[in-house]
Amino acid sequence: MAATIESYYNITEKVDRLRAFYNKYGGEALFIVPSGLDRDALLDIICGGDPYFGDRPTVWTVGDLYKELQRITGSSVRVIDPPDHNLILRWLLEEFLSEMEKDGVALAPGLYHKGFVTVLGDNIKELLAEEVSCEGLSQALFDEEEPDPALPEAVLITLYERYTDYLAEYGLADAAQIATLTRLKLNAPEALEFVAGKRLVLAGFLSFTGAQLKLVRALCDIAEVLMLQPETGLDGFHDGISQLGSEYYGRPEWNVPIVKLEASNAYLELEALARETALWIEGAGGFAELGGLDDYGEVGLLISPDRLPVMEYALSRYKIPYNIQVRGTVGETLAGDLPSMIWRVWNSNWDNYNTAILLANPLLFSEEGGFAAEYDESSFPEGYDEWRRALSPSARKRLAEIRALCLAFEKGGRPADILSLWHDFLEGADAVGGAVRVASGEPSLDERVKDVSHAIYELKKKIKNLNDEAKYIGPAAGVVLRGGDAAAFISDWGRTATLPIQLPQSHSLTLYAGMPPILTEHRYWLMAGVDYNSWPGMLRESLLLRNDNKVRFNAGSPDDEEHPHLPEIREEREQKEAIFRRLLATGREGVVIARSLTDASKDPVAESQFVAPLFKRHDPKRGWREAGKVCYPLDAALPDGDGPWFPQAEIICTPVSPAPTHKVPEGRADEEGKPVVRISDIDTWNVCPYLYWCQSRLRFERPRTELYDPRVAGILSHRIWEEAIQAKAAEPKLSLQIYVMENWRRFKDECYPALDADPRLARHEKNLMRQLFAMAAMQDEIEARIPAGARLKIETECALEGFELNGALFRGQADRIDYYADGAVVMDYKLGRSAAHDKELQVPAYCAILKEAGIAVQGLGWFGQRDCSVSGYFNGGYFDIYAAGGTKRSRQSADERMEEALSVMEQMAESVKNGIYRPKYDVKAQRCKSCAFYVLCRKRETQGYIAAEPEESEGNGDE
Numbered sequence: 001m002a003a004t005i006e007s008y009y010n011i012t013e014k015v016d017r018l019r020a021f022y023n024k025y026g027g028e029a030l031f032i033v034p035s036g037l038d039r040d041a042l043l044d045i046i047c048g049g050d051p052y053f054g055d056r057p058t059v060w061t062v063g064d065l066y067k068e069l070q071r072i073t074g075s076s077v078r079v080i081d082p083p084d085h086n087l088i089l090r091w092l093l094e095e096f097l098s099e100m101e102k103d104g105v106a107l108a109p110g111l112y113h114k115g116f117v118t119v120l121g122d123n124i125k126e127l128l129a130e131e132v133s134c135e136g137l138s139q140a141l142f143d144e145e146e147p148d149p150a151l152p153e154a155v156l157i158t159l160y161e162r163y164t165d166y167l168a169e170y171g172l173a174d175a176a177q178i179a180t181l182t183r184l185k186l187n188a189p190e191a192l193e194f195v196a197g198k199r200l201v202l203a204g205f206l207s208f209t210g211a212q213l214k215l216v217r218a219l220c221d222i223a224e225v226l227m228l229q230p231e232t233g234l235d236g237f238h239d240g241i242s243q244l245g246s247e248y249y250g251r252p253e254w255n256v257p258i259v260k261l262e263a264s265n266a267y268l269e270l271e272a273l274a275r276e277t278a279l280w281i282e283g284a285g286g287f288a289e290l291g292g293l294d295d296y297g298e299v300g301l302l303i304s305p306d307r308l309p310v311m312e313y314a315l316s317r318y319k320i321p322y323n324i325q326v327r328g329t330v331g332e333t334l335a336g337d338l339p340s341m342i343w344r345v346w347n348s349n350w351d352n353y354n355t356a357i358l359l360a361n362p363l364l365f366s367e368e369g370g371f372a373a374e375y376d377e378s379s380f381p382e383g384y385d386e387w388r389r390a391l392s393p394s395a396r397k398r399l400a401e402i403r404a405l406c407l408a409f410e411k412g413g414r415p416a417d418i419l420s421l422w423h424d425f426l427e428g429a430d431a432v433g434g435a436v437r438v439a440s441g442e443p444s445l446d447e448r449v450k451d452v453s454h455a456i457y458e459l460k461k462k463i464k465n466l467n468d469e470a471k472y473i474g475p476a477a478g479v480v481l482r483g484g485d486a487a488a489f490i491s492d493w494g495r496t497a498t499l500p501i502q503l504p505q506s507h508s509l510t511l512y513a514g515m516p517p518i519l520t521e522h523r524y525w526l527m528a529g530v531d532y533n534s535w536p537g538m539l540r541e542s543l544l545l546r547n548d549n550k551v552r553f554n555a556g557s558p559d560d561e562e563h564p565h566l567p568e569i570r571e572e573r574e575q576k577e578a579i580f581r582r583l584l585a586t587g588r589e590g591v592v593i594a595r596s597l598t599d600a601s602k603d604p605v606a607e608s609q610f611v612a613p614l615f616k617r618h619d620p621k622r623g624w625r626e627a628g629k630v631c632y633p634l635d636a637a638l639p640d641g642d643g644p645w646f647p648q649a650e651i652i653c654t655p656v657s658p659a660p661t662h663k664v665p666e667g668r669a670d671e672e673g674k675p676v677v678r679i680s681d682i683d684t685w686n687v688c689p690y691l692y693w694c695q696s697r698l699r700f701e702r703p704r705t706e707l708y709d710p711r712v713a714g715i716l717s718h719r720i721w722e723e724a725i726q727a728k729a730a731e732p733k734l735s736l737q738i739y740v741m742e743n744w745r746r747f748k749d750e751c752y753p754a755l756d757a758d759p760r761l762a763r764h765e766k767n768l769m770r771q772l773f774a775m776a777a778m779q780d781e782i783e784a785r786i787p788a789g790a791r792l793k794i795e796t797e798c799a800l801e802g803f804e805l806n807g808a809l810f811r812g813q814a815d816r817i818d819y820y821a822d823g824a825v826v827m828d829y830k831l832g833r834s835a836a837h838d839k840e841l842q843v844p845a846y847c848a849i850l851k852e853a854g855i856a857v858q859g860l861g862w863f864g865q866r867d868c869s870v871s872g873y874f875n876g877g878y879f880d881i882y883a884a885g886g887t888k889r890s891r892q893s894a895d896e897r898m899e900e901a902l903s904v905m906e907q908m909a910e911s912v913k914n915g916i917y918r919p920k921y922d923v924k925a926q927r928c929k930s931c932a933f934y935v936l937c938r939k940r941e942t943q944g945y946i947a948a949e950p951e952e953s954e955g956n957g958d959e
């Protein structure tokens, strides 16, 4: 029987034909489609997309037909899945490499590379699909001669032969052999009878592999076949019709408009696609040239899988409802990269970089669990032990589990054992729970949770299959994988295990992240990334079977119709152009092809070579026409204010209304009675009244991010000086240094016990001790310079109360006052450098109060612990006594500083009485630069604000 062949542009043109065929033949009709994903598409076309309550048409792939013939004939050959295909090849390759090594054959280094199994697998699949025999290939390439075993073609032939022998020995078949096996099944009378009783429709096959072509010829010999062949408009393309030596019948006509979209970079390209689609539904924008858009459900959009997140983000920003129709593999889920990430950490011996990346993985480590609670990021842990010390107990437990997993990998196991280890680890870590936490409150992330859950389901299924006697794949299942090979095996499995496809949703744009099913159709079709790098992209000849060898093989028996044919580079390019055109044909009424003008390295990218020929038609009835061009140069990234504007998604670069004036916030605190001011707050108020309001009135605290607490260290230091100075006052010959050294442990235990208890503070403890001992020694030197009997007394922590100025009461406590016959010297102890404080007014304010009380002030200054120094303002000979660690003489005197302090105290009293505190926005001031309240005071909204990196505060932690 001969086949009836009809061609079409878009499968919807054949709706009536398909329905009529089904109505006529009912259960006798058998529809065969190229892939499993096309089953639903064809069912929808035949049943009209409506609920269908009658018997459903039988739509199968060739694989389904093979299964049915197997059932009828009782055959037991089992078709393996891609992970098994890889396992068998890996096993055969390892065996082959060790044989070659033993024989002293030097092979090309690429054969030892991990990715070589994939290259080998692709070549073998091609040979199987074209029904090329080992003998035929060997004969064509080497004639009768014994080839050099190191030659790539000889390696391919050897491994191809071993692979097919292996499959035959264990009753297995590769998926690429299905067409061949189906044809061979037709030799059985039961199978023949079954097919002969059917009316076959082959829908959507663009061209056939050698094995498929032989099967189609065999089917045509047995049954009545209707072939619905897609057209490409390419003259001379070797499609199914010409492969069968038939003629075109009932040819379609088309004249579909295409709009080109060009953007200056890949990100803008996707943004522009979303933006123009949002404009289109409003009847505006460049895509409107294609016709009206009434419903987003009329649009299909194709992008590459790696661009899916950016496309989703752009669509959501422009509020375009969408559904994703082509899903990826387990390797693309949140769990996909984990095996290699974990192995990198193990290999790097838990280095800081790789371990920090792993810690950021939400499936294993959750912020909620407080893993980082004790982590001081400035400590840069390296190595397992340091990381353990740096993390919280829950994170430590997870680290131990990861370590145990890697040790188990090192020990090795069969593929099923390795996958079981991985499964138990993910279950133990509650990876699905981790995904739920990531997605919490964000419905658009629900799919990610389902993906992780499905990845674990697939893992369980694969382990069951590998352990199933009935699904035994021979000794390859028992190969022992160790270390990096074990981790790589899990990743490889993830790349081949597919995820389920979402149910389609009406009224929403359909996003295809990868090749859509062949029978897909939409009113409008949008394609991103249509540039030279992708269409045709780089077509490389195989390293194992070079193009000239394919040409030699094909030239073997030119007159023999049955002689297999291997696709040459030229034919692969033609095939790619045909596929490109068939993708365009997905759009019934219009197409958009989008591209970026530059690649990831900012180099210009040319237009696809397939685009220009679309518009140069030889056949006026069949082709595409250019309907417009939309350009998005970089300066169109922001709308200019004159054109349409999506306020929820875009900002505009030209203001359309006067900029709103910045509103300066005010802190307010009403005073009841006479206000009381702490003198230690003067400097804060002087830097910024708003900061004073936040800290002293609202009692907001700067969040502490480090383990070491300078405030507690300040209390410890003050306690030491208070006690040591009192001891010195009682016993003038006492050495401060010896006193501090002898009592250091007691001071620590009383004021900052964590310094000893926590090993992470050891570094800080050592620093603090060194600084305190050095400063005690420096004070001993100062003490030695004070003439005997000159100092009358020393007071520490002296309260200065009840000083009233401008209606406010000032209150404070000086660290230390040395009294002499002619006046007093007031000193303050600081943890930081002394010079960082010499512009402060707190100590001059104490002095001003003393002066008001009738006590002359001969000097005021600061001891700086960090650099063991003194800064200050000292009269006459007092400078020589107190100067230490590089004290500079100042042009200002202590009296001038006191006047300054009084003036600021007066202003502060006024402010406190009014209860109004405005920010000063002194962005050059150190405290303003590193201030924690910059959001509250709206500092960054002020005109001319320039963000400055916060610098380390000089007065770090001083109290």
Ligand code: SF4
Residues within 6 Å of the ligand: 687, 688, 689, 690, 691, 919, 920, 921, 922, 927, 928, 929, 931, 932, 933, 934, 937, 938, 939
């Ligand atoms: S950021 Fe600057 S202006 Fe704002 S509160 Fe802090 S110190 Fe004041």
